[in-house]
Amino acid sequence: MSEPVSPAAHPLDEIPPRDHARPTDRLVSFAKRWLSAALSQGTAMPAIASLVIIAVFFQSQSQYFLSPGNLSNLAVQATLVAIIALGEIFVLLLGDIDLSLGSMAGASAALLGVMITNGHMPWLLAIFIMLAFGALLGSFQGWWIAWLGIPAFVVTLAGNMGFLGLQLYILGPNGTLGIFDPNIAALSGTELPVSVGWILAAIVGVAVVASTLVRYARGGVAVRSLSRPVVVGVLIVVAVAVFNASRGVPTPFLILIALLVVAWWVTMNTSPGRHLFAVGGNAEAARRAGVQVKRIRMAAFAVSGTLGAAGGLIAASYNGSAGTLTGGGTLLLEAIGAAVIGGTSLFGGRGSVWAALVGALIMSGVENGLDLMNSDQPVKYMVQGVIVLLAVSLDTILRRRQSRGRQLGAAIA
Amino acid sequence: MLNGAAGRRFLKRRPASPPPSEPPGGGEALRVVDVTKWYGSVQALDRVSMSVDVGEVVALVGDNGAGKSTLVDVIAGVLAPDSGEFYVRGERVAIRSTDDAALFGIRTVHQEHTLADNLDVVENLFLARELHRGVGPLRRLHFASMQQRTWAALSELGISTISDIRAPVEKMSGGQRQTVTVARATLQNYPIVVLDEPTAGLGVAEVQRVLQLILRLRAQGTAIVIVSQNIEEIFEVADRIVVLHLGKVGAVFRRADTTPEAVVGAVMGIA
Numbered sequence: 001m002s003e004p005v006s007p008a009a010h011p012l013d014e015i016p017p018r019d020h021a022r023p024t025d026r027l028v029s030f031a032k033r034w035l036s037a038a039l040s041q042g043t044a045m046p047a048i049a050s051l052v053i054i055a056v057f058f059q060s061q062s063q064y065f066l067s068p069g070n071l072s073n074l075a076v077q078a079t080l081v082a083i084i085a086l087g088e089i090f091v092l093l094l095g096d097i098d099l100s101l102g103s104m105a106g107a108s109a110a111l112l113g114v115m116i117t118n119g120h121m122p123w124l125l126a127i128f129i130m131l132a133f134g135a136l137l138g139s140f141q142g143w144w145i146a147w148l149g150i151p152a153f154v155v156t157l158a159g160n161m162g163f164l165g166l167q168l169y170i171l172g173p174n175g176t177l178g179i180f181d182p183n184i185a186a187l188s189g190t191e192l193p194v195s196v197g198w199i200l201a202a203i204v205g206v207a208v209v210a211s212t213l214v215r216y217a218r219g220g221v222a223v224r225s226l227s228r229p230v231v232v233g234v235l236i237v238v239a240v241a242v243f244n245a246s247r248g249v250p251t252p253f254l255i256l257i258a259l260l261v262v263a264w265w266v267t268m269n270t271s272p273g274r275h276l277f278a279v280g281g282n283a284e285a286a287r288r289a290g291v292q293v294k295r296i297r298m299a300a301f302a303v304s305g306t307l308g309a310a311g312g313l314i315a316a317s318y319n320g321s322a323g324t325l326t327g328g329g330t331l332l333l334e335a336i337g338a339a340v341i342g343g344t345s346l347f348g349g350r351g352s353v354w355a356a357l358v359g360a361l362i363m364s365g366v367e368n369g370l371d372l373m374n375s376d377q378p379v380k381y382m383v384q385g386v387i388v389l390l391a392v393s394l395d396t397i398l399r400r401r402q403s404r405g406r407q408l409g410a411a412i413a
Numbered sequence: 414m415l416n417g418a419a420g421r422r423f424l425k426r427r428p429a430s431p432p433p434s435e436p437p438g439g440g441e442a443l444r445v446v447d448v449t450k451w452y453g454s455v456q457a458l459d460r461v462s463m464s465v466d467v468g469e470v471v472a473l474v475g476d477n478g479a480g481k482s483t484l485v486d487v488i489a490g491v492l493a494p495d496s497g498e499f500y501v502r503g504e505r506v507a508i509r510s511t512d513d514a515a516l517f518g519i520r521t522v523h524q525e526h527t528l529a530d531n532l533d534v535v536e537n538l539f540l541a542r543e544l545h546r547g548v549g550p551l552r553r554l555h556f557a558s559m560q561q562r563t564w565a566a567l568s569e570l571g572i573s574t575i576s577d578i579r580a581p582v583e584k585m586s587g588g589q590r591q592t593v594t595v596a597r598a599t600l601q602n603y604p605i606v607v608l609d610e611p612t613a614g615l616g617v618a619e620v621q622r623v624l625q626l627i628l629r630l631r632a633q634g635t636a637i638v639i640v641s642q643n644i645e646e647i648f649e650v651a652d653r654i655v656v657l658h659l660g661k662v663g664a665v666f667r668r669a670d671t672t673p674e675a676v677v678g679a680v681m682g683i684a
Binding site: 265269270271274275277278280281282284285286287288289290291292349350 | 489491511512515521523526527528529530531532536540541542543545552553554
């Protein structure tokens with residue numbers, strides 16, 4: 001037996017005592033370890049840097065960019081892309097891709113239109129059926145991918161065309177269905193009252209701090225993680241302050257945050273969630289360890305389909321209609337770009353659900369900023385293309401440097 | 414015959430989900446009979462039969478291509494055999510998946526495809542066998558207790574070089590990764606443990622730790638099958654030695670009654 005290792009002690013909790021360690025040395029060594037830990041965890045650093053650059057650049061071009069009113073608009077614009085990107089992340093973590101989410105959103109929006117406008121169905125029931133429809137189509141694709149082993153790229157490409165056909169078929173000859181239900185319109189068109197926004201922020205902030213303290217007291221969390229609730233708390237306060245300076249927290253953004261929190265909890269704290277990462281990291285090892293790889297894969301496509309339908313709901317609510325163009329255009333590609341810019345690997349196993357938010361803010365931020373500069377659509381597309389390329393390259397280069405460092409370290413060890 | 418679903422029911426009646434080890438000295442733990450496996454036109458296993466008793470270490474030796482890893486994969490539920498029967502504690506079972514194997518109390522440590530690089534040590538150790546707390550929709554991973562047991566398992570294996578068990582395993586050296594892999598075998602008191610080349614790539618001191626670990630599991634009454642190329646190691650831990658030669662059982666030795674030379678001869682097919 002070796003020297004007993006105290007189970008509670010985490011290496012980062014106690015920096016080993018050194019003879020002449022000055023506080024600055026300790027700080028530097030702590031910062032280095034923190035940075036290397038942050039870099040190893042599917043980093044969001046390039047994405048956050050891009051956000052800062054975008055903010056500074058567009059603010060210098062248009063004083064309106066960082067105004068509360070525009071930031072609120074931006075948040076609402078980013079919501080649709082972020083929800084689709086979140087669905088995409090569930091399958092990207094496996095190393096798969098879902099190319100069908102655009103027409104998934106369109107087809108489910110069309111279904112919603114038929115149920116609400118032609119069928120006069122209660123809105124909650126219609127939403128439930130719509131989401132179930134997305135889950136069903138997603139599972140159907142997942143079945144082909146998981147059980148028959150057909151590449152996701154092919155199945156979802158076929159799905160994209162098939163669902164577009166479904167969308168047009170549901171819409172029928174008129175092409176567009178108006179959706180005038182006030183409850184559905186409220187999903188994207190309202191804001192929380194200022195006081196409610198603050199109360200919500202206070203509740204969430206207290207919950208975050210309390211849960212961290214409880215976990216810390218139990219020894220399940222390291223000192224390095226204690227900075228996180230502080231950052232989260234500051235972000236919440238700033239965001240609510242900005243929204244309240246305009247019209248209040250937008251409802252769709254709140255829905256997005258709620259979805260992200262649930263997705264984050266599931267991916268970080270449950271077995272199926274961690275199995276997504278395991279399968280994406282090494283599918284054969286996961287299978288040998290006893291992970292139900294096929295079930296996980298099918299479930300992931302069910303989730304992505306459901307979130308595609310949720311995107312359709314937000315789009316239909318925002319536009320007040322479901323049409324042939326709903327979910328079309330560059331929506332899908334923007335969503336995939338957002339997920340990848342946010343730090344989700346296309347090769348599986350790396351990333352975080354928060355990439356959906358950060359990436360969507362970048363994509364929509366560029367579009368919004370260029371709009372303020374009166375740029376044309378061609379310019380917007382080209383700039384977005386460059387940003388996707390740069391963000392992903394930066395991420396890849398950082399990772400390569402880091403893995404080279406690891407090989408060196410292993411050789412020395 | 415118990416298949417996976419029946420096995421699930423069978424195990425549900427037991428108190429803990431990984432069945433506790435039976436006390437030492439109690440009969441046969443695992444028997445495979447007439448296992449045959451073809452890869453296309455190549456016969457990897459030709460009616461191989463072997464068994465391991467409670468509290469016994471059986472070494473599986475043989476040249477490259479003798480079928481050792483294939484047999485391990487079949488026992489682990491990774492590969493489906495073309496024919497063959499399995500008996501766990503005397504009862505016939507069907508091992509159709511890795512899950513079935515786990516339900517019947519078999520834990521396999523493979524040689525390849527063992528770790529997910531992007532997960533940390535704790536998550537890799539407990540992959541697909543996680544500890545939970547809470548109920549219903551709030552059922553969640555119990556990281557604190559998994560962490561605690563990871564430290565215990567690693568310290569038993571004498572790993573002082575792994576400093577951060579919440580860091581991804583991709584950063585670790587080959588020896589560290591191998592140790593993490595072996596530590597899996599010890600975590601949940603599986604009554605049957607199969608180790609495929611557990612000491613490959615380890616340093617001298619680390620090899621001794623693994624051998625000690627095997628002897629400790631044996632003393633607890635675990636039935637152990639170990640695959641190894643290293644005859645010396647085998648003579649340190651094994652009670653019986655099963656030699657595979659070209660997919661068949663070439664010979665079976667009791668360690669007490671044989672010599673390394675005889676085993677090597679059988680491995681080469683000249684005895």
